[in-house]
Amino acid sequence: EAGVTQFPSHSVIEKGQTVTLRCDPISGHDNLYWYRRVMGKEIKFLLHFVKESKQDESGMPNNRFLAERTGGTYSTLKVQPAELEDSGVYFCASSLLGLAGGEQYFGPGTRLTVT
Amino acid sequence: AQSVAQPEDQVNVAEGNPLTVKCTYSVSGNPYLFWYVQYPNRGLQFLLKYITGDNLVKGSYGFEAEFNKSQTSFHLKKPSALVSDSALYFCAVRDSNAGGFKTIFGAGTRLFVKA
Numbered sequence: 001e002a003g004v005t006q007f008p009s010h011s012v013i014e015k016g017q018t019v020t021l022r023c024d025p026i027s028g029h030d031n032l033y034w035y036r037r038v039m040g041k042e043i044k045f046l047l048h049f050v051k052e053s054k055q056d057e058s059g060m061p062n063n064r065f066l067a068e069r070t071g072g073t074y075s076t077l078k079v080q081p082a083e084l085e086d087s088g089v090y091f092c093a094s095s096l097l098g099l100a101g102g103e104q105y106f107g108p109g110t111r112l113t114v115t
Numbered sequence: 116a117q118s119v120a121q122p123e124d125q126v127n128v129a130e131g132n133p134l135t136v137k138c139t140y141s142v143s144g145n146p147y148l149f150w151y152v153q154y155p156n157r158g159l160q161f162l163l164k165y166i167t168g169d170n171l172v173k174g175s176y177g178f179e180a181e182f183n184k185s186q187t188s189f190h191l192k193k194p195s196a197l198v199s200d201s202a203l204y205f206c207a208v209r210d211s212n213a214g215g216f217k218t219i220f221g222a223g224t225r226l227f228v229k230a
Binding site for chain 2: 004031033035040042044055056091105108
């Protein structure tokens with residue numbers, strides 16, 4: 001079974017540019033989450049999808065961030081325009097529907113550097 | 116508000132010795148507690164969880180953790196450390212009463228096991 005995949009693995013962009021990160025969850029996982037870790041700090045929750053619907057986007061920093069999950073399969077996270085403080089590692093995770101106590105399966109992350 | 120504290124940035128232990136990685140949490144309701152491990156250039160991998168029942172939970176690779184409600188702690192332990200256990204460990208919590216799937220992570224503890 002394929003795990004959670006993320007693309008790209010690394011991205012270096014200049015301040016003001018746009019970047020789109022992609023996440024492909026494990027097939028059949030209706031829950032999809034985005035997280036971000038800034039160097040040495042905690043992994044911060046950004047948002048949670050159930051299928052194509054946003055269930056909780058309380059962690060999204062501001063309106064420069066836009067997440068979508070069309071068709072309830074893969075998800076994209078767009079940052080436009082990027083700022084220096086957006087640098088960090090963005091993780092995607094997925095889990096089975098209906099299991100609040102269930103563990104999440106994480107992708108390897110996308111390391112975003114904004115210069 | 117939910118929070119997780121991992122008070123040690125790094126834990127050093129000799130191979131064969133017992134190890135403990137500390138975690139304390141704060142939630143308003145009943146906690147779901149998790150430990151994840153991250154190896155270099157990989158995503159987080161689930162180790163173990165506490166949902167309900169026995170306070171001592173056993174997980175992958177010989178790890179275990181004890182839920183202590185009065186101390187709001189969920190320390191990760193292993194009786195005999197291996198060099199291959201060297202990695203970054205994250206504690207996480209969900210509030211089961213919050214009705215959602217939002218997971219709060221700690222900042223991580225780097226475990227270094229010396230041969």
